[in-house]
Amino acid sequence: MSKRNAFYAQSGGVTAVINASAAGVIETARRHRSRIGKVYAGRNGIIGALEEDLIDTSKESAASIRALKHTPAGAFGSCRYKLKGLEESRAQYERLIEVFRAHDIGYFFYNGGNDSADTCLKVSQIAEKLGYPLTAVHVPKTVDNDLAVTDNCPGFGSVAKYVATSMREAAFDVASMAKTSTKVFVLEVMGRHAGWITAAVGMADDADTPIPLVLLFPEIPFDEAAFLAAVDAKTRAHGYCCVGVSEGLQNAEGGLMADAGSKDAFGHAQLGGVGPLIANLVKDRLGYKVHWAVADYLQRAARHIASKTDVEQSYAVGRAAVEYALAGKNAVMAAITRVSDRPYRWKITAAPLSKVANVEKMLPRDFIARDGYGITAKARAYLGPLIKGEAPPPFKDGLPRYVRLKNVPVARKLPGFKV
C-alpha cells in the first residue's frame, strides 16, 4: 500500500486534554512511517484546510509532541466553523478534497464534538462521491460529554475533576465564614444543554466530607420557590449552602435564564451570567450574604488538575484513530467503551459515525435526585472513575510549563479560497 499523508484538525471549544489526543495521533503516525508520510495539522481547525493553511508537524521534535500530553487547549488552533449540509456547503467540501488531493492526504482525523462528527461523516461521503480515496476518523472531544455511543468524552473528566475540587474547596471556605459572613456560595459551570458538568459538581460532596449542595441542572426547569426553599432549608440546617448552576439553566418556558442575546458562529447562544443572577436572587429573597464565581475557561483549561483517566483516554482515542485508519475503518469514531465499573475498565472501539453525528446525549433522569437538586448513586458510579488519578504537568518556577509548537506552515500549492 502506498504511503500517504494525514490531516489532523481540532474543532470547537478546546479542553485541557485535546492536545493529548493530538499527541496520540502524531506519535502513532510516526510509528507507522511506512504507511503514513507526514501529519499535517489545520491551522485553526478546519479553516486551515479550507484556506490551505497547513502545519507540518514533522518539524516538531519528539519532546514537543510528547509535551502536548500535558499542555491544555489546541496547539494548532481550533475554530468554531460549522460546515452545513453537503449541498448547502458543497463548495467547502469540494475545496477540502481539493486541498487533500494537492497534499496527498489519505487520512482525515477530526478532533471535536457533535458538529465535527457530522462534518467528518460528510467529508467521508463527499470523498467517496468524488472518487477520492480518503479514510476519515473522528476523535471525540467535548467537555459537555454529550456525544452518543462513547461512554464518556475526552475532556469531560478533567472539567469534572476541576469543578468538584473547586466546589469542595470553596465549601470549606464558606463553612469557615458562615457565622458572620457569606452563607451561600454559587458556582456557575459550563454545559450548554446537558447537565454532565453540573452533576460533577455533586462529587464535591461525599461520605468523608458532606457538603450541603443544591445543583441546578439544565434538564430541570428552574422553579424559583422550590429552589429558594431548598437553599434556605440547607442553610438553616448546616449554617451554609453551596449552589452549582449550569450556564444553560432554563426557565419554565424553556428560555435560558441568562440569555445574553448574542450567539456564536454555530448559532449557539453565548452564555454566562446565570451565577450572579442566582446569587442575587438568594440575597434578595433570603437575605443571606452570598458570593459567586464563574469559572468559565478556567474549568476547561485547567490542565494542572486534569484527571489521569481523562489524559489516558484522550491519548488512547488519538492512537486508536490512526490504527483504525490504517486498518481501513472509514467514517468511524474512536469511542470509549466501559467494560466494568469496579474495577473501572475501559477499551476503545470503533463506532460508526452515522450513529454519533447530530445525536446529543443528555444526562439520564435517574442520574438526578428525585427533587431535582442533587445526584444519585448511579451518577456517582458513572462519574467516579472519570475523575480518578492525577497527571500534573511539569512545573518550572512555580508554574505549569506548557509547550508552544513552532507550527511551521506547509507551502501552498493552490490558489486562495475565501472561507
Place this chain on the structure above:
Amino acid sequence: MSKRNAFYAQSGGVTAVINASAAGVIETARRHRSRIGKVYAGRNGIIGALEEDLIDTSKESAASIRALKHTPAGAFGSCRYKLKGLEESRAQYERLIEVFRAHDIGYFFYNGGNDSADTCLKVSQIAEKLGYPLTAVHVPKTVDNDLAVTDNCPGFGSVAKYVATSMREAAFDVASMAKTSTKVFVLEVMGRHAGWITAAVGMADDADTPIPLVLLFPEIPFDEAAFLAAVDAKTRAHGYCCVGVSEGLQNAEGGLMADAGSKDAFGHAQLGGVGPLIANLVKDRLGYKVHWAVADYLQRAARHIASKTDVEQSYAVGRAAVEYALAGKNAVMAAITRVSDRPYRWKITAAPLSKVANVEKMLPRDFIARDGYGITAKARAYLGPLIKGEAPPPFKDGLPRYVRLKNVPVARKLPGFKV
C-alpha cells in the same frame, strides 16, 4: 514557670494555608507540654472567645492536626468581627480577659490580617491595664498581602500561584479559539485596595510562554480610552488579549468601578462584578468576542495548587508565634523577612505589633509598568519565590482529601455574653 493554656483564633477571610499556621501553633505547643497546657481554639474566631465557645484541640489526633497542613480554609471557623477602640469596645475587651482568666489562658495567638493585628495589640494592652498576665502574638495571614513589616503574607503566595496558573491556562485556551471566537478574556481577581494579586496574574506571562496581558490595578485609576487602546493594540498584534482586573479597580474619582453598595461587617464594600463589566466594555466598544471569569473564593481556597513556599511559611509563622510567646515576646507578629532573592532565603522575625497594626502595604509603584498595565522586573523578582514549589494535598477517589476536625467544645464556666 507555671503551665498555662493557649488560645488560638482565625480571623477574617480564610486562605488555602491558614490551617497550616494552626498546625504550626498546635504542634509546637504540643512539643512544649511542660509550659503550655491545652490549646483552645475560638469557634468562629474571636466570637468564640467572646461567647466562651472554645474548642479543645487536645481532642484532635496528631494525624488530624498534621492534615491541617494540607486543608484549606479555617478549621475552627473564622469571622468578620472587628473590635473597635479600647474605650468604644471596652466591654468586649474586658469579656475577653474574663474568658481567658476563667480558662487560665496565658497565650493569645491571633491569626489574621490588619484588623486582627490591631485587635491583638489592643488585647495585649487591656491585659496589661487589667493586670492580667498574657502574652499576645499575631500570626499573619491575608491573601491581600498588605501587612506591613513582613516581606509577604501567608496565604498570598498560593493565591498568586493560582491566578498566574489559571491565567496561563486560559490564555492557551483563548489563543486556540481567537481565529473565529473569543479574542479577549477577562479574569477578575481579589485584592480590595492593593494590587498584589493583580500583579501575580502578570507572572502568567514569561519568557518561555509570552502572553499578551493587560492588568488593571486598584492603584491605577481606570482610564477607559487608554485601556481600550491597550487591549486593541495587543489583540491586533497577537490575535488575542487577556485582561486581569482587580475587584478593587477604581474610577478617576476614586470610586469603585463595581460598587454594589453593600458592605461587610468590617465596613468594607462587598465587591464582585468588575470582570463582566470590563468584558462588556471591550465587547461593546471594540466589537471583539469576550469571555470572563470571576474566581472569587476558588482562588483563595485552592489548596490543590498551593505554593510550597507559602505552606512552609504559613507553618513557620505559627511555630514561631509559640516560640516567641514562650520566650516572653509580647505584642509582636511573626514576620517573614527576606534574606536574599537568589537563592531565595527567608527567616521569621518578631515585629512589634505597633508597627504592623493599621498600616496597609500597597503595591510599590515601581512594581507596576510605566503604562500602568503590566509588572516590572522588580515585581517579578519579588513574586517569583513566593509561588515556587508544589505541595499538593493527598487525593482520594480523584479529589483532594481534606480533614474536618471534631471541634469538641470546652465546658463553659461563665454566664452568657451577647456579642
